[in-house]
Amino acid sequence: MSNPAVAVEAQGVTKIFGSGEEQVRALDNVSVTIRENEFFTLLGPSGCGKTTLLRLIAGFEHPTDGHILLHGEHIAHLPPFQRPVNTVFQNYALFPHMTVADNIGFGLEMQGMPKQDVARVVDEMLTLVRMENLGRRRTSQLSGGQQQRVALARALAPKPKVLLLDEPLSALDLKLRKEMQIELKRLQNETGITFVFVTHDQEEALTMSDRVAVMNAGNILQIGAPRTIYDHPSERFVAHFIGETNFVEAELIEIDGRNGRVQLPSGAEVPASLPDVDLSPGKVTVVIRPEHVDLVPDAGVLQGTIDNVVYFGTDTHYHLHLDDGTPFVARLQNQRDSAAAFTEGDKAGITVKDNAIQVLVD
Amino acid sequence: MAIGETTATGSVPTTQMSGREATAAAERRSVRKRWLLVSPALAIIGLVGIMPLAIIAVYSFLSPGPYAGISWDPTLEAWLNVFMERDIFDETLGINYAHASIVTRSFVLAFVTMILALIVGFPTAYFIATRPDKQRYLWLFIISLPFWSNLLVRTFAMMLVLRDNGYINSSLIYLNVIEKPLEIIFTNTAVGIGLTYAYLPLMVMPLYASMEKLDFRLIEAGYDLYGNRWKVLWRIVIPLVRPGIIAGCILVFIPAIGAYVTPKLLGGGKNLMVGNLIANQFGTSRDWPLGSAISLFLMLMVMVALIIYVRNVISEADKNA
Structure with missing residues (x-):
């Protein structure tokens, strides 16, 4: 019996890219449990495997070894479009040939929701991310912060069980990033969706997360609340990387x-x-x-x-x-x-x- | 100091005037220079592009000469003969069904070729665009390899493949799939296969160029948002590589509709296309004005088709915008 409060569980996940001499072990026997309604952050330097772990949960990659469970069910074999999980991509990956509203409604439309319902949810989402009246714009006409909001709305619209965020704030300037940090936290509180957030920015991790997993070289070194990670680092790398x-x-x-x-x-x-x-x-x-x-x-x-x-x-x-x-x-x-x-x-x-x-x- | 200032102030209007004149002169010089620099290009365009077309246009309004060539009697007869013919006995005008069927066949075959090349070329281009950088060039090289040899030679090779005792038929008979050889060679099918083969690289290249620029994260985003492979293909990939599709279709359709060698060799003389019809007028039929008129007619038709096509594409793009 799995604990109902567990949203995502990785059990001994190993991911190896390439083969032979060029083989890269991106994740090495990683296990982690992410609780429901939690703002969980994967923190680490580039190349530490945090994005790989996120992509494994999203379904863009398949583990070389180990299991990935979503609400107690094995999902490692499912393609991304069959997982109730959505991603906010690093550079947003908004569809340039669609309007803001079409972008936000895309997931719902793919799920076969009737047109009027899609329009209604899109309106709700636009309100949620404070972009009312901008639904008819093209994505290229938006500022970086607005694109970020559309990407969030698009990923939240199908009401995923888990929202994956791949360094979504890294392209924004400092002031906007601070605003979006607060915004993200607000969205997580309002929607009650589990957020799995990937970042290399320790400040972002400390300010927003309920719990942080510090990663390095394909391993999770320490998992804990921001305060625990900061005050009681268990390893040299963790202490060095944070603060x-x-x-x-x-x-x-x-x-x-x-x-x-x-x-x-x-x-x-x-x-x-x-x-x-x-x-x-x-x-x-x-x-x-x-x-x-x-x-x-x-x-x-x-x-x-x-x-x-x-x-x-x-x-x-x-x-x-x-x-x-x-x-x-x-x-x-x-x-x-x-x-x-x-x-x-x-x-x-x-x-x-x-x-x-x-x-x-x- | 004071004197210098006065002089400077006093001379301001004159310097301004001469300055303006100097600017104008410099501008004239630069305009002249620009024309001088583009003149070689203009000369070539005029000489090899516009001149032959002008000659053809003039010829199409003249009468055929006694032994080929033209005689300088202005007439609309050639243009009339593109689709009409005079009855040998009573001189009444009727539709020239031979010409009509050849033109129709040309359009249909060129269109089918375009669609076949798109169906084959799209996955090919996608495959190449998704290879690692180094491999891409190898694949592009392989795709363009046939272009290194003559079309005539390649078409003869195609005959070896398609004929009754050719590679396709003999292998199918060997495998007991068929008893009698399939009639492929000297049919419209053979011409279609030959044209698709000949012009496939022209489809793959522009498709590859636009797929290479495709942001594959958008495809991931599509999958992530519950789009399966077909939906992502239709809703994301195709709209984004549309410029490549259009360019590829144009590049295949235009040479295919005017093809000469392929229908001549693979169509076996009974499945003529417009290219062969035109060649006949300048050859055995000795009717240069008619040949000129058909050439221009073909050009106009292609232009009209293109304009309609491009208009549609632009209006669709506007609708999206």
Whole structure:
């Protein structure tokens, strides 16, 4: 019995392109469960396999190995036009020979819906994406943001069980992208459809998603809520890919479930969060986010020398090197009219807020 | 300083005037230069394009000479003879059924050729356009390979394939599919097959050119939106490659309707097309004016057909827009 709350499930999916010498393993034994009504993001650098996974769910590619289930039913063998799943393509792929309304109605028409009903749903969709009165336009007469809305409306019109979005915002400028991020979230709330969103933009992933899967080299490294992924990255790649991070070598000396204690190079012993795997005491790498630390004139838990001070308006970035040479960044929020507390060449101690040290798997 | 300024101000109108004149002169020079540069092209167009047509047009309003050629008696007889003929005994005008059937056959065969070439050429072009880049050129090369040899030679080769003891019939008999050879050679079917074979590359090339530009993500989008293969073909692929289809159809139809070698060899003399009829007038029939008139008539018909076709296409495009 499959859990009814599961929308999409990939079980041990492997996808190999090409053969022989040129063989590329785009996905390597990937398993993931995407829940119903969830905004799920596949995040990773280009070539990590996130688009391949999306195309496997859409049906444009077939897995070399493994299963793909939609609401508990195997769909890996079905062609795209028999899957209740729609895609918003990276460059929208709007039909240039049709009007906006014809584009939006295409899926419904293909499903055999009567003409008047198609027209009614198209009107609803135009209202939903705030494009009323633009139905008779040609797609080439639309701005990038409008094309994006049409692409969304076209994919949402047949009321798919899952909406797949392949980097839909990457072609938009920054301001429009911010607007569309909010718009997408609104559409997901209003329609209640499961969104699977592919992006390489960590900010997009963090702001919009209910859960994020971080991918690299054909594998899913970590799945979790944006906050979990950011605060408790389990692997070096995840920590590195999302946000700015300091990596510090340390010694794991105490393990108590998901909590433990580490000894930092300075000799200070501090509490740390552990990843969800079995670890044994010994050398580990810990992650400390730049905004989770403070600089103090006295010793702190780590000591370093300030190389560079960069003023950013809302905050100031202090680039340090620790006594053992490890580079370290501290990001302190600015107060009005406060002068920088430290200048280049100053010695400074670093204090870490509670729970801000995360031990990595590697 | 002040003097210099005054001089400058004082001289403004004159410099402006001379400036305007200079501009005009430069413009005249550049116009002259442009005409000079296009004159070789114009000369060639005039000499090999318009001149022969003008001669034909003049000939079509003259009388045939005693031994071929023309005599300078203006008459409409040649134009009348395109579709009419005078009774040998009482000189009454009647329809020239021979000519009418040849013209009809030409249009039908050219049209069938065009459709066959489209049916064969469309999947071929699609196949090539979906190959990886490097392979495409190989396939295009293979498609254009027949053009490297003479049409006459290729048509003789086609005779070897189609004749009673040719490759098709002997293999079918060998396989016990038929007992007697099929009558293919010297029929309209043979001419149609021969024409399709001869002009297929002219269909494939423009089709390929427009398919190569096709955004295949649109096809994926079609599949994604519940369109099966046929629906995606009709609703997305064909409308988008329409310019290629039109260009291919025109490129096949026009040479097919004026074909000479193929109907002559594969039609065996009884299935004439307009090309053969025209050739006869300049050859054995020694009626140059009639030959000229039929040539022009054919040209006019093709032009009318094209204009109607293109008009339809444009109006359809407008409807979409």
